[in-house]
Amino acid sequence: MLLSIFSKLMATSVFLLLLPLIFFSSSSSSTIDRLSRASSLSVEHADDVLTSRPNGIFSAGFFPVGDNAYCFAVWFSESYSEGNRTIVWMANRDQPVNGRKSELSVLKSGNVIITDAGRFTVWSTDTVSDSAVFLDLLENGNLILQNSEGGVLWQSFNSPTDTLLPQQLFTKDMKLVSSRSQGNFSSGFYKLYFGDDNVLRLLYGGPEISVYWPDPELMSWEAGRSTYNSSRIAFLDPLGFFSSSDNFNFTSADYGERVQRILKLDFDGNIRLYSRNYGMEKWTVSWQAMSQPCRIHGTCGPNSICSYIPNFGRNCSCLQGFKMRDRTDWSLGCVQEFNLTCTRNETSFLKLSNVEFFGYDYGFYPNYTFGMCENLCLQTCDCKGFQFKFIKHNHPDNIPYCYPKTQLLNGHHSPNFQGDLYLKVPKKTLPFQETGLYCYSTVVKQLNRTYTKHPENASQKFVVRFAIVVGAVELGVIFVVWCFFLRVHQNSSAETQNYYRMTNSFRKFTLSELKKATRGFSEEIGRGAGGVVYKGVLSDHRIAAIKRLNYASYQGEAEFQAEVSTIGKLNHINLTEMWGYCAEGKHRLLVYKYMEHGSLAEQLSSNALSWEKRFEIAVGTAKGLAYLHEECLEWVLHCDVKPQNILLDSNYQPKVSDFGLSWPLKRGGQANKSFSKIRGTRGYMAPEWVFNLTITSKVDVYSYGMVLLEMISGKGPTEEIENRRVVTWVREKMKQATGMSSWIEMIIDPKLDGKYDKCRVEILFEVALKCVAEDKDARPTMNQVVEMLLRQENDSELV
Numbered sequence: 001m002l003l004s005i006f007s008k009l010m011a012t013s014v015f016l017l018l019l020p021l022i023f024f025s026s027s028s029s030s031t032i033d034r035l036s037r038a039s040s041l042s043v044e045h046a047d048d049v050l051t052s053r054p055n056g057i058f059s060a061g062f063f064p065v066g067d068n069a070y071c072f073a074v075w076f077s078e079s080y081s082e083g084n085r086t087i088v089w090m091a092n093r094d095q096p097v098n099g100r101k102s103e104l105s106v107l108k109s110g111n112v113i114i115t116d117a118g119r120f121t122v123w124s125t126d127t128v129s130d131s132a133v134f135l136d137l138l139e140n141g142n143l144i145l146q147n148s149e150g151g152v153l154w155q156s157f158n159s160p161t162d163t164l165l166p167q168q169l170f171t172k173d174m175k176l177v178s179s180r181s182q183g184n185f186s187s188g189f190y191k192l193y194f195g196d197d198n199v200l201r202l203l204y205g206g207p208e209i210s211v212y213w214p215d216p217e218l219m220s221w222e223a224g225r226s227t228y229n230s231s232r233i234a235f236l237d238p239l240g241f242f243s244s245s246d247n248f249n250f251t252s253a254d255y256g257e258r259v260q261r262i263l264k265l266d267f268d269g270n271i272r273l274y275s276r277n278y279g280m281e282k283w284t285v286s287w288q289a290m291s292q293p294c295r296i297h298g299t300c301g302p303n304s305i306c307s308y309i310p311n312f313g314r315n316c317s318c319l320q321g322f323k324m325r326d327r328t329d330w331s332l333g334c335v336q337e338f339n340l341t342c343t344r345n346e347t348s349f350l351k352l353s354n355v356e357f358f359g360y361d362y363g364f365y366p367n368y369t370f371g372m373c374e375n376l377c378l379q380t381c382d383c384k385g386f387q388f389k390f391i392k393h394n395h396p397d398n399i400p401y402c403y404p405k406t407q408l409l410n411g412h413h414s415p416n417f418q419g420d421l422y423l424k425v426p427k428k429t430l431p432f433q434e435t436g437l438y439c440y441s442t443v444v445k446q447l448n449r450t451y452t453k454h455p456e457n458a459s460q461k462f463v464v465r466f467a468i469v470v471g472a473v474e475l476g477v478i479f480v481v482w483c484f485f486l487r488v489h490q491n492s493s494a495e496t497q498n499y500y501r502m503t504n505s506f507r508k509f510t511l512s513e514l515k516k517a518t519r520g521f522s523e524e525i526g527r528g529a530g531g532v533v534y535k536g537v538l539s540d541h542r543i544a545a546i547k548r549l550n551y552a553s554y555q556g557e558a559e560f561q562a563e564v565s566t567i568g569k570l571n572h573i574n575l576t577e578m579w580g581y582c583a584e585g586k587h588r589l590l591v592y593k594y595m596e597h598g599s600l601a602e603q604l605s606s607n608a609l610s611w612e613k614r615f616e617i618a619v620g621t622a623k624g625l626a627y628l629h630e631e632c633l634e635w636v637l638h639c640d641v642k643p644q645n646i647l648l649d650s651n652y653q654p655k656v657s658d659f660g661l662s663w664p665l666k667r668g669g670q671a672n673k674s675f676s677k678i679r680g681t682r683g684y685m686a687p688e689w690v691f692n693l694t695i696t697s698k699v700d701v702y703s704y705g706m707v708l709l710e711m712i713s714g715k716g717p718t719e720e721i722e723n724r725r726v727v728t729w730v731r732e733k734m735k736q737a738t739g740m741s742s743w744i745e746m747i748i749d750p751k752l753d754g755k756y757d758k759c760r761v762e763i764l765f766e767v768a769l770k771c772v773a774e775d776k777d778a779r780p781t782m783n784q785v786v787e788m789l790l791r792q793e794n795d796s797e798l799v
């Protein structure tokens with residue numbers, strides 16, 4: 001009898017414990033494994049933690065992220081040391097809540113919300129349900145909201161933060177975003193996502209935006225990635241094999257069962273697979289994406305140098321004459337302590353051996369001596385320094401290359417790097433004393449959130465009155481903070497815009513600005529595959545060509561901005577200058593410098609080009625393309641080189657246009673399967689397209705060869721002469737001819753009226769025919785083309 005009452009009591013207490021709403025914090029053995037309607041977890045009760053059933057591998061609850069600041073998170077229940085919880089998901093990482101009166105509640109309506117200090121909703125699942133709903137934590141770490149029929153209304157696996165768990169699908173709409181720093185869980189600068197070309201990549205989105213994984217110096221296919229599978233899905237299996245639809249895969253170093261694993265985008269921008277045996281063990285790295293941490297963009301911020309120290313990791317240091325912007329945060333980099341004038345005799349260069357800065361060149365100059373390179377940088381006020389290195393060629397000697405820099409980003413020191421950076425500094429202040437070198441700081445900034453405690457024993461009346469006063473004060477504070485935030489925000493965006501304008505005048509335009517500039521898009525000056533081009537006058541009186549893209553919503557604003565600003569930074573005298581872009585709603589526009597003499601196509605047909613001009617245009621175009629290829633950002637294969645895309649400025653200086661964006665544009669507009677066939681223009685397209693072979697930079701070389709043939713012969717590649725394509729006809733004429741001059745006479749553009757330089761025609765032909773070789777490996781690179789043409793130029797000058 002007594003026993004039965006006791007057991008009934010036990011049952012009741014167990015039942016009570018399972019009741020979702022816990023009023024009192026009971027003994028530590030109590031656990032909650034399910035939260036139902038109209039119940040909540042409070043930040044104030046340490047036991048208000050949801051535990052996964054049956055083994056309790058994961059827990060979910062409020063986690064302290066700062067002084068009196070909490071985030072609702074999911075973590076591994078077992079930690080190898082007190083306070084070192086492994087967080088795998090966070091709901092409100094960017095809006096931590098107060099340590100008093102904050103809670104996560106499952107509302108009657110079926111919505112799950114987190115309220116800050118009992119007042120503001122900082123996060124919600126935005127779900128609705130008429131029937132009963134339950135919030136469960138599954139054994140795989142998925143926090144899941146189900147209705148009574150078992151239908152899933154919401155799950156944390158669909159909105160990951162910086163961690164992917166085994167069995168969690170990573171799909172096209174998801175991204176992993178790193179945390180800000182080791183101690184700060186709010187959103188940081190690094191992002192893993194599927195790009196518009198179906199490739200899984202890592203992006204640095206700090207003050208500058210750039211992709212750093214897969215290696216931007218490689219084409220997707222060179223990095224082993226495929227752009228053809230548009231399912232955009234990736235998955236880590238419990239054994240430690242990760243595979244992605246772009247053909248990327250890896251196997252964990254400790255492949256096998258009974259191991260816990262997490263794939264995490266760490267705050268330092270590296271993505272790592274961690275594993276541990278079940279139990280209170282430390283996590284060990286069993287795979288990582290970047291073996292050289294200094295290749296991660298933005299890792300040390302601008303104007304600093306990253307060096308890799310084995311067993312320690314990266315080590316950041318400021319360039320000489322610079323100091324850390326914020327002593328606790330390397331990602332902000334360093335600021336200049338000296339003032340540079342633009343006066344030649346007051347400026348000097350400081351050599352930094354084996355130091356490389358990646359990107360942000362305004363051109364690359366082959367066969368430039370040190371003196372020429374120095375002069376080039378001195379002449380340009382914006383030049384912050386230059387990279388100087390020798391590159392091996394077929395020639396007996398290596399050729400010096402010069403890369404002047406507009407910004408000093410992604411700097412790293414490596415003994416293996418054969419090249420030096422020359423930093424522009426004022427003459428007076430040399431030599432610099434060695435600036436301090438700082439290790440990576442993990443100092444956690446305290447959040448400034450003051451909370452006035454309610455007096456516990458006060459009367460009801462007093463509490464109410466007090467609450468009203470506190471509420472009013474808080475509202476005031478919030479108002480002040482909001483205004484401050486707005487101001488800071490405006491200032492900072494204005495600052496970055498100025499910054500852009502200063503460096504290479506690249507910026508974002510508003511739609512209304514461009515409407516005004518083009519007088520409502522009234523003057524159309526061109527029309528291409530990608531969109532319509534209008535002439536416009538900007539508010540600063542510069543004349544612009546404004547291209548309005550057809551496939552307006554082909555990609556998200558952030559990705560569009562990332563790609564456009566990368567392209568905007570490709571700065572070379574033979575590329576059209578992009579001044580900026582506009583991305584508003586579905587509108588995507590590009591703003592270029594206006595070119596007085598239109599396109600090469602127009603000039604060829606109107607016969608306005610002398611032989612000398614044609615040759616200069618050939619050289620300039622080759623230099624522009626060589627620069628594009630040298631920079632090797634994978635989307636900057638041109639893929640549509642043709643006379644219509646070579647524009648001429650007031651001095652007939654050629655500017656290659658329409659690069660970079662032509663790729664995503666056409667891809668976005670068409671089904672993925674057909675995209676390989678629609679790239680480029682008939683006649684100029686390399687045979688690889690037709691035969692579905694690997695596409696490399698050699699497709700541009702082929703098209704360039706066709707353009708050269710057209711410039712020499714005056715005949716377009718689709719024209720037929722004696723029933724043959726131009727290439728075939730030219731080759732036949734060459735064979736038939738006996739003397740040199742006779743074949744030249746047969747094929748040269750009759751519009752030139754015999755006014756040409758035979759020697760140069762010969763070299764141009766030689767180059768053109770090499771470029772249009774059927775076998776892509778037989779074609780020269782654009783760099784080699786430039787060299788061949790320049791060699792000719794030098795030789796004829798000597799004569």
Ligand SMILES: *[C@@H]1O[C@H](CO)[C@@H](O)[C@H](O)[C@H]1NC(C)=O
Nearest residue numbers: 080081082083084085282283
């Ligand atoms: C957590 O682990 C790190 C690195 O192993 C250690 O430095 C830190 O002291 C630990 N934190 C706590 C609270 O134990």
Ligand SMILES: *[C@@H]1O[C@H](CO)[C@@H](O)[C@H](O)[C@H]1NC(C)=O
Nearest residue numbers: 229230231233243244245246
């Ligand atoms: C695309 O990738 C997915 C996932 O890796 C795979 O299941 C599918 O078969 C692939 N599709 C094609 C056409 O290769």
Ligand SMILES: *[C@@H]1O[C@H](CO)[C@@H](O)[C@H](O)[C@H]1NC(C)=O
Nearest residue numbers: 224225243244247248249250
């Ligand atoms: C993994 O990647 C390699 C190299 O790209 C590829 O050959 C292999 O087929 C891939 N394996 C799977 C299962 O996708």
Ligand SMILES: *[C@@H]1O[C@H](CO)[C@@H](O)[C@H](O)[C@H]1NC(C)=O
Nearest residue numbers: 307309312315316317437439
């Ligand atoms: C970082 O680099 C500086 C200079 O190269 C060196 O003095 C310092 O010891 C390095 N830090 C570590 C932790 O190795």
Ligand SMILES: *[C@@H]1O[C@H](CO)[C@@H](O)[C@H](O)[C@H]1NC(C)=O
Nearest residue numbers: 336337338339340426428429
């Ligand atoms: C740089 O110029 C600013 C104002 O133009 C001046 O306040 C500052 O002292 C100068 N710094 C040095 C190192 O000359």
Ligand SMILES: *[C@@H]1O[C@H](CO)[C@@H](O)[C@H](O)[C@H]1NC(C)=O
Nearest residue numbers: 342343344345346347427428
């Ligand atoms: C630099 O040259 C200018 C004019 O040529 C002269 O006025 C100035 O004093 C020179 N400055 C130095 C530091 O030599």
Ligand SMILES: *[C@@H]1O[C@H](CO)[C@@H](O)[C@H](O)[C@H]1NC(C)=O
Nearest residue numbers: 367368395399787790791794
């Ligand atoms: C580099 O330039 C020098 C003269 O400036 C010239 O003699 C040499 O042939 C050039 N080399 C190449 C590969 O163009």
Ligand SMILES: *[C@@H]1O[C@H](CO)[C@@H](O)[C@H](O)[C@H]1NC(C)=O
Nearest residue numbers: 065066180184186444445447
């Ligand atoms: C984390 O970093 C963000 C962004 O820099 C900052 O606003 C926030 O105060 C930081 N939080 C903590 C706890 O340091």
Ligand SMILES: *[C@@H]1O[C@H](CO)[C@@H](O)[C@H](O)[C@H]1NC(C)=O
Nearest residue numbers: 446447448449450477480481
């Ligand atoms: C925290 O904020 C309050 C009010 O906004 C301010 O008066 C106080 O100086 C701040 N404290 C710190 C350390 O910034």
